[in-house]
Amino acid sequence: MLTFVTLSSCVPKEENTTAINPEAYWGESPWPEIRKQRINQLLPQAMEAANVDCWLVVCRENNNDPIADHVGGENAGGTAAFLFYRDADGFHSKVFSPSGEATALDEMDIHDEVVKVSGSSAMGMAADFIKEKNFSRVAVNSSSSNSMADGLTYTQRMSLEGLLGAESKKLVSSTDLIYEWLSIKLPEEVEVLKKAAKLTAEWQVEAYEQIIPGKSTDADIARFLKQKMAEYGVTDGWAADQNPNVNSGPDRGHSHATDKVIMPGDVIQIDFGIKVYNRWVSDIQRFAYVLKDGEETAPEEIQFYWNSSKAGNRAAFNAMKPGATGAEVDRAQRLLMQEAKSENVPWSTGHPVGYVAHDVGPSLGGGMSTRVRTVSTKLLKEGMTFAFDGFHAWKREDGTEKTISVEEMAVITANGAAYLIAPQEELILVRTKK
Structure with missing residues (x-):
């Protein structure tokens, strides 16, 4: 015809x-509920496919990570560290957030735990947690092939490696993880x-x-x-x-x-x-x-x-x-x-x-x-x-x-x-x- x-x-x-x-x-955007489902359902699968135990996303004001709004970090003011990890007890999420944003972030009910950071460094606390958990592979957003996985700045990377010391050798690119997560x-x-x-x-x-x-x-x-x-x-x-x-x-x-x-x-x-x-x-x-x-x-x-x-x-x-x-x-x-x-x-x-x-x-x-x-x-x-x-x-x-x-x-x-x-x-x- x-x-x-x-x-x-x-x-x-x-x-x-x-x-x-x-x-x-x-009508109301379905994104808030979809984002939670994506984190809790699809992200663990992506981490397994990418063979990583932990994923660290660093968010901050004005020059934020491109993945920020996928993990709930779009309103970051001071530097905040978002951690997603797998252990013997399952999948978890933990955020070290400046106290000024922590209350609102906690009320969004996206993450298992939001820790208020006052008088110390969110990245420092995240680094201490990573060392304490003794993860084998920690993904960070540094990538030569995927802009969505390349949000960690050079100075943030240097700071993180300094805080981790010898544990920094466990850092790997989140390229595969973000590919597996966002593509579905x-x-x-x-x-x-x-x-x-x-x-x-x-x-x-x-x-x-x-x-x-x-x-x-x-x-x-x-x-x-x-x-x-x-x-x-x-x-x-x-x-x-x-x-x-x-x-x-x-x-x-x-x-x-x-x-x-x-x-x-x-x-x-x-x-x-x-x-x-x-x-x-x-x-x-x-x-x-x-x-x-x-x-x-x-x-x-x-x-x-x-x-x-x-x-x-x-x-x-x-x-x-x-x-x-x-x-x-x-x-x-x-x-x-x-x-x-x-x-x-x-x-x-x-x-x-x-x-x-x-x-x-x-x-x-x-x-x-x-x-x-x-x-x-x-x-x-x-x-x-x-x-x-x-x-x-x-x-x-x-x-x-x-x-x-x-x-x-x-x-x-x-x-x-x-x-x-x-x-x-x-x-x-x-x-x-x-």
């Missing part, structure tokens, strides 16, 4: 037609992502309804989507200047929408993501073709490009299952690209998405490379969420390149992958009402 968007007005809609109360629409999303989080994905896709279809060929610009359509975001009280899924990317011309990669006028015969890409509850992010693309006079369907070659892109997306989807590598998923759709004689594209088939657009987890890339990046050899696991594409790129008449990239979102389940929302099946057709 073809999807048509018919236009009768002559300018893009600017006014909101429905009054939305964002606070009532979204709870079912409750997947439900939030579904809601975000649904709005993202619906608004893109609605945005196509605003197009007046020969008048509307890519930037006009981007502004419409910004208005929808404001109406619903959500923020950008990535850099605001490049979200959404509406592009009716040749490929521009990750970029901003321009003042190019949308014309009959254009293939239009909208790459768009929103952040909900100031926490979870969507990343969805929808594509349309602007019919020329006398056309009722897209030209045969455009329909072929669309079908090829969609087939690549479905091939990647079918390859996404627990135990598969990111490179295997990438290869599944690139083989179809070769068969369809697509031009090469520089982008990976997909990436993790969740807390940010390019989240922690396996990269779905490198499937046709002889030297695969480590992150593409990582195994997909149940609970991981991805945004992923099927590609077809071709040369336009002017020699520039255009790519259709059918981008959807999915979660890995025990039996394979599941789309978060129904995928785009047909190329949206935009035409002007006579």
Whole structure:
């Protein structure tokens, strides 16, 4: 079935037609309870997978650790030390916090114990506790490969090593631990992502309804989507200047929408993501073709490009299952690209998405490379969420390149992958009402 968007007005809609109360629409953020569950359920598993006994996170005001709000340290003033550890009695959390923040932190009921620090050093007390417990491996946030695991500053590291003395040899990077922890999303989080994905896709279809060929610009359509975001009280899924990317011309990669006028015969890409509850992010693309006079369907070659892109997306989807590598998923759709004689594209088939657009987890890339990046050899696991594409790129008449990239979102389940929302099946057709 073809999807048509018919236009009768002559300018893009600017006014909101429905009054939305964002606070009532979204309700209270589920993050506080989800964070507790993630700490108590997923973090012990991540520590076991990373083979660490203890994890130390140092939080402070103004230059905080990037993982701070995942452990409850987002309101740190003076230096606070958050410890998560495993021993014979199970999993525990303990915080050494300046007295000014300790009461509020304790009332958040995230941690087993909050110790007020007055007249002494939180890091010093944490170091004493680490030595007392005689842990074998203590993870700290120093990483050369993951920015989320690289929050410990040089001076903090030097101070900690001085306090630990000979025990500092037990310090290891938290790279693996944070990878294992953040890459998995709870079912409750997947439900939030579904809601975000649904709005993202619906608004893109609605945005196509605003197009007046020969008048509307890519930037006009981007502004419409910004208005929808404001109406619903959500923020950008990535850099605001490049979200959404509406592009009716040749490929521009990750970029901003321009003042190019949308014309009959254009293939239009909208790459768009929103952040909900100031926490979870969507990343969805929808594509349309602007019919020329006398056309009722897209030209045969455009329909072929669309079908090829969609087939690549479905091939990647079918390859996404627990135990598969990111490179295997990438290869599944690139083989179809070769068969369809697509031009090469520089982008990976997909990436993790969740807390940010390019989240922690396996990269779905490198499937046709002889030297695969480590992150593409990582195994997909149940609970991981991805945004992923099927590609077809071709040369336009002017020699520039255009790519259709059918981008959807999915979660890995025990039996394979599941789309978060129904995928785009047909190329949206935009035409002007006579």
